[in-house]
Amino acid sequence: MPSPRPLSPLKTDLGNGRLATHHFSFLRALAEGLPALDAARRYLGVEGVAEAHAAHRAVVDQVQALARRRREKHWRLVGIEIRATPPSSVPSMADWAESEGLDGWSEAELLEMYQQRFGALDASARRRAARNERMRAQRLQLLKDLEVTAAERPSPLDPLDGWLNPELADELLKLGDLTLANLRARIARGGQWWRGLAAYGPTKAARLARYVELLLGEPMDSRSGAWPLATAQQRLTVLSGREGVNRADAGACATEARDDREAVRAWIAARAGSPHTAAQYEREAERFLLWCVIERRKALSDATAEDCRAYMDFIANVPSSWISRRKVARLAPGWAPFRGPLTLASQAVAIAAVHSLFAWLVQARYLVGNPWALVNRKLGDDPRSAGDDPAGSRAFTPAVWAAIKVHLAQHPNTASAQRLAWLCVFVEATGLRAAELLRARRGDLKPSGTGWLLRVHGKGRKNRTVPVPSSALAATRYYFEARGMDFDSADNEAPLLASLTDPTKAITYRALAETFSRLVKRVIPTLPLDERRSAERASTHWLRHTHATRAAEREVPLDVLQENLGQSDPRTTARYYRAQIVRRQDAMELAFGRSLDQVG
Numbered sequence: 022m023p024s025p026r027p028l029s030p031l032k033t034d035l036g037n038g039r040l041a042t043h044h045f046s047f048l049r050a051l052a053e054g055l056p057a058l059d060a061a062r063r064y065l066g067v068e069g070v071a072e073a074h075a076a077h078r079a080v081v082d083q084v085q086a087l088a089r090r091r092r093e094k095h096w097r098l099v100g101i102e103i104r105a106t107p108p109s110s111v112p113s114m115a116d117w118a119e120s121e122g123l124d125g126w127s128e129a130e131l132l133e134m135y136q137q138r139f140g141a142l143d144a145s146a147r148r149r150a151a152r153n154e155r156m157r158a159q160r161l162q163l164l165k166d167l168e169v170t171a172a173e174r175p176s177p178l179d180p181l182d183g184w185l186n187p188e189l190a191d192e193l194l195k196l197g198d199l200t201l202a203n204l205r206a207r208i209a210r211g212g213q214w215w216r217g218l219a220a221y222g223p224t225k226a227a228r229l230a231r232y233v234e235l236l237l238g239e240p241m242d243s244r245s246g247a248w249p250l251a252t253a254q255q256r257l258t259v260l261s262g263r264e265g266v267n268r269a270d271a272g273a274c275a276t277e278a279r280d281d282r283e284a285v286r287a288w289i290a291a292r293a294g295s296p297h298t299a300a301q302y303e304r305e306a307e308r309f310l311l312w313c314v315i316e317r318r319k320a321l322s323d324a325t326a327e328d329c330r331a332y333m334d335f336i337a338n339v340p341s342s343w344i345s346r347r348k349v350a351r352l353a354p355g356w357a358p359f360r361g362p363l364t365l366a367s368q369a370v371a372i373a374a375v376h377s378l379f380a381w382l383v384q385a386r387y388l389v390g391n392p393w394a395l396v397n398r399k400l401g402d403d404p405r406s407a408g409d410d411p412a413g414s415r416a417f418t419p420a421v422w423a424a425i426k427v428h429l430a431q432h433p434n435t436a437s438a439q440r441l442a443w444l445c446v447f448v449e450a451t452g453l454r455a456a457e458l459l460r461a462r463r464g465d466l467k468p469s470g471t472g473w474l475l476r477v478h479g480k481g482r483k484n485r486t487v488p489v490p491s492s493a494l495a496a497t498r499y500y501f502e503a504r505g506m507d508f509d510s511a512d513n514e515a516p517l518l519a520s521l522t523d524p525t526k527a528i529t530y531r532a533l534a535e536t537f538s539r540l541v542k543r544v545i546p547t548l549p550l551d552e553r554r555s556a557e558r559a560s561t562h563w564l565r566h567t568h569a570t571r572a573a574e575r576e577v578p579l580d581v582l583q584e585n586l587g588q589s590d591p592r593t594t595a596r597y598y599r600a601q602i603v604r605r606q607d608a609m610e611l612a613f614g615r616s617l618d619q620v621g
Contacts, residue, residue, distance in 0.1 A: 040087065041175055043235045044080050045168040048099065051077075052160050063255065066232030068224070087171055088163065098160040115154050175236040177202035184236055189229075192218050205233055211346030211355025223353055248342050248357035249315065256314040257282070265322025267388045275385045281310060281321040288381045294481050305374035308336075308358045322388060326395040332375075333396070336368050365400055372398050415563050416570035421548060421556050422449075428544050436503070436521050441540055443500035444518065445564065450493035452568035452586050454480065455530055455561050464513025466497070479587045487585055537561045573597035 047064035051057060061073035065080070081100040088096035175184060179201050182190040196217050198204045207214050208230045215226035227250075234251030262268070262281030278284035285306045293299035309332060310321050316335070317328055339359050346355035363371065376393040383391045417425070425445060432438035448458065457477050465476040466489065473489040489497075497517065501508040504524035506515065516527035541559045548556060565586075572582050583594040 040080075040083060040171055041236060042168065044084070045164050047077075047080060048084065048164050049161060052157055052164070063258065064235065066228050066230075066235050066251065068228055072228075084164075084167065087167060091167075093163060093167075095159050095163055098156060098163060101156075115158075175201060177205065177237060189218070201233065201237060205237060208233060208355075214355070223350070227353060248345075250352065250356065253311055253315055256318070257310070260314045260318070260320040260323075262320035262322035265320045265388075267322050267324070267390060267392075269386045269389045273386045276387055278387060284322075284382055284385075284387050285310065285378065287385070288378050292377070292381060301370070302374055302378070305371050306378055308371065309375045309378075311358050322382075324392055326392040329375075329393050329396045333368070333372060333398070336363050336371055339363060369400055372400075415558075416566040417559065417563055418552060418555065420552050421544070422567065424544050424547055424552075425540065428540070428547070437536070439500060439503045440518070440521065441536065443496050444537070446496040447493045447517070448564040449568050449571065450490045451475065451487050452565050452572070453477065453487070454565060454587075455533060456480075458518055459516075459527055459530060459533065461517040462513060463501075463508075463511045463515040463517065466494075466517075477587070481589075483587065485584065485587050534561055537564075569594070569597045 043064045047060050050060040050064060055063075057077055058070060058073045061067050061076050065073075065076045067073055067076050085096050085099045088099060177200060180190075180199060181193055181201065181204060184201065185193070193204060196207075198207055215221040215223075215229070218226075221229075231251040231254075234249060262284070263279060265281070276284065276287045278287045285303075288306070289299050289302045293302050312332055312335060313319055313321050313324055313328065317324075317331070319328070339362055343357050344359050344361055345357040350356065372393075376391070376398060379388065379391040379393050382388040426442075429438050429442045429445070433442075444458075447453075453461070453475075457479050460478060461475065467474055467476065472491070473494050475487045475489050477485050477487050479485055498508045501511060501515075504519060506524055512525070515525055518528060518533070520526040520528050520532075538560070541556060545553055545556050569582060569586060572585075579591060579594055579598060582597070583591050586594060588594050
């Protein structure tokens with residue numbers, strides 16, 4: 022019967038002399054009191070109690086054997102458990118004296134002050150505490166001495182069988198991987214790079230990737246195409262921001278956050294008004310936090326104005342090693358913080374989010390100052406953008422809009438066509454966001470003295486009232502009738518936009534987006550070539566832009582349109598009032614189009 026396969030990727034016996042610095046870091050962490058499972062995860066790249074125990078035993082056995090060969094009389098200290106603190110859970114006298122800066126005091130004087138501070142221990146407890154402290158110090162010194170003389174830095178050209186368990190090394194050899202560099206390149210390719218390894222899935226593959234990163238130390242360069250996941254996790258622990266140079270006095274802090282990651286979570290919880298905003302905030306803060314620890318080797322709370330300027334340059338040209346492979350789960354092998362290069366608009370969003378984070382941290386007295394306030398954050402216009410080109414607009418042109426209406430008119434008796442016809446008429450007339458439309462119910466539509474109004478709970482959890490023009494109301498009455506419901510007597514909870522199978526149930530955003538996308542794809546082949554280019558990019562949000570653009574063209578006052586759209590900044594609404602390119606062309610052609618010899 023074959024022996025069970027080792028759970029840990031590292032070689033069980035590690036080989037004579039095959040000890041690396043991270044093995045000693047693991048043992049030092051144990052000596053300092055870090056739980057064995059946490060130390061194994063951090064320094065050996067393994068998970069789970071059984072795996073951590075096997076890896077622990079393998080490292081201890083090898084280091085003890087090394088110590089015995091070198092005639093170290095305290096070699097047993099490598100593997101025994103030593104209590105780092107007295108049984109009363111108060112700090113040891115040595116740790117307390119160091120934290121208080123009591124250098125130069127005699128042991129008797131320290132003992133007297135220590136007992137005054139924490140109370141007297143009985144004689145046996147003092148002897149145990151003193152003995153444990155001596156043993157812990159001897160153990161740390163032994164590990165330090167052995168590491169200096171015996172720790173080997175793995176080379177990318179080392180054969181796999183020197184660092185991995187034999188079964189795993191043999192399987193990788195069959196796949197063509199001879200060295201650690203070969204394996205690292207396989208991991209860097211991303212995707213399901215572990216295919217061909219028996220009993221390997223994403224979880225075990227992530228552990229092996231972390232272990233390879235631990236062995237080779239420094240993150241791979243941009244040419245290798247892999248993002249240093251294991252290194253990032255280690256540095257986030259070390260560069261936590263607890264001692265950041267920009268940290269304010271903890272006693273005056275208005276948040277309970279102890280480090281940078283907790284501070285980011287506090288900011289998101291306090292300021293994000295919706296799950297979508299929370300996800301966006303988390304993504305942008307995580308990117309900047311990871312960039313700080315990987316590229317600048319400092320905590321977020323150490324960031325300076327120079328770092329902020331450098332980050333702006335970084336996101337303007339994101340390296341390929343920071344771009345994630347397709348269809349890779351977050352923090353899985355092949356994952357990276359960015360999905361692709363950032364447009365100028367995406368860069369502006371990223372900078373605004375991080376600036377907002379730092380401003381809040383200063384207000385919360387977690388940080389002293391905001392380095393982003395010292396940086397020119399203006400990006401200007403994208404030289405590659407379409408500008409006023411109709412193809413660059415996110416509103417349907419009159420020709421495309423007419424083609425959509427013709428297509429729907431050709432299928433008037435289908436439930437899908439009736440729903441889409443109502444959707445186009447209602448949103449063109451009201452300009453609702455997709456989320457607002459999906460939340461709208463019959464009870465939100467109310468008559469007023471001069472017409473009908475729709476109560477909307479919109480972006481930022483703000484309420485507003487939107488006028489419903491007569492055309493939109495007539496389309497709604499017809500749509501309810503097509504669903505077998507009387508508009509006037511319908512239940513208040515009946516959705517305005519309903520499922521095709523159950524007229525009393527609302528639909529999801531995904532269903533709405535897919536339905537509208539299919540409609541546009543059916544219309545595109547009927548369009549002239551010059552109209553197809555813009556329509557191919559259309560989404561349901563284009564309905565809102567179409568409403569705003571048509572309203573501006575028809576000279577609806579800016580303040581009316583701003584209130585109707587629920588936009589807090591009039592500058593956002595004002596962009597729809599720029600003279601449309603077709604009108605500008607007609608005006609210039611009328612003024613200057615005739616040849617000079619015709620002027621007279």
